[in-house]
Amino acid sequence: MEIKDELTEWFAKNHRELPFRKNKDPYSIWVSEIMAQQTRIETMIPYYERWMENYPSIEALANASIESVLKSWEGLGYYTRARKLHEGAKQVMNEYGGVLPSDASTLEKIAGIGPYTAGAIASIAYGQEAPAVDGNVLRVVSRLLMMEEDIMKQATHKKVKAIVREWMKGSRTSDFTEGLMELGALICTPTVILCDQCPLQKKCLAYQHQRQKDFPIKTKAKKPIEIQYQTLLIRKDNQIVISSDDSDGLMKGLWRLPQKKEFDTQNYTYLGKSKHVFSHRVWLMDIYEGTEYVLQEHEKWIAVDQLNDISLVGAHRKILEKYL
């Protein structure tokens, strides 16, 4: 049997029942793929269900305010994803009559849709022979073929894409793409490698040579930069100070507590430390509480009972939950 047949048969029998697999609606696939990019499936499911209730169609999403979109995303992190989904929905309404295009290269012209998501939508929703290559797929293919190339390199990515395109020819593309993703998520994972349950075991070079753990070849990611902040909890008359200064490029459009690098904390009380890890940066926060403060640019007072109505960065929401 060919890889495509083994994979699609295995997927048909073994896949998980997930809410976005109930139909092949392109919008559902789009939302679920964007949400799953930096979030575990189990974590994202309640967010996905709430999202589809709030914005059941591309039109509903395009008509929503960015504030409500960011609010719905709160807790998932990496807010650029929500912002781009919103922007993309508007673009689909304006340029494509409210319908997601079916071919991968046109899909890639839409805000927030990269080659992977374009491939996923085109193959899962529209039955196109369009590969969707992400980290899971790179790992599985790299083990199957014992690829010596570094999967962090663009050239390797391109090569894997061409291989997957060849494999999926004449397949039920939807089950093929989802099957490869599912295999990477459940059977051929970075740490747990369940070759005895793998439908591709007989074709796998890494298994034949018992070198599964040697693949994929991957250069180490750079260590995130640590930034030390004084994070201020300034409280007076049941109000606190918040800031919209997102000039560091992180979580644009979200409110946060004022953060300083050299602030005179003489009249403030030290509350403790907190740490938040982003993909390339780490915030090391010393938290101070005080009352006397002169508002700076981007800052304002807000009533404590209004904090639930605004979108706040997760790291600071946790601080407020702990100390307010």
Ligand code: SF4
């Ligand atoms: S046989 Fe093992 S290493 Fe090879 S693809 Fe399957 S799970 Fe991965």
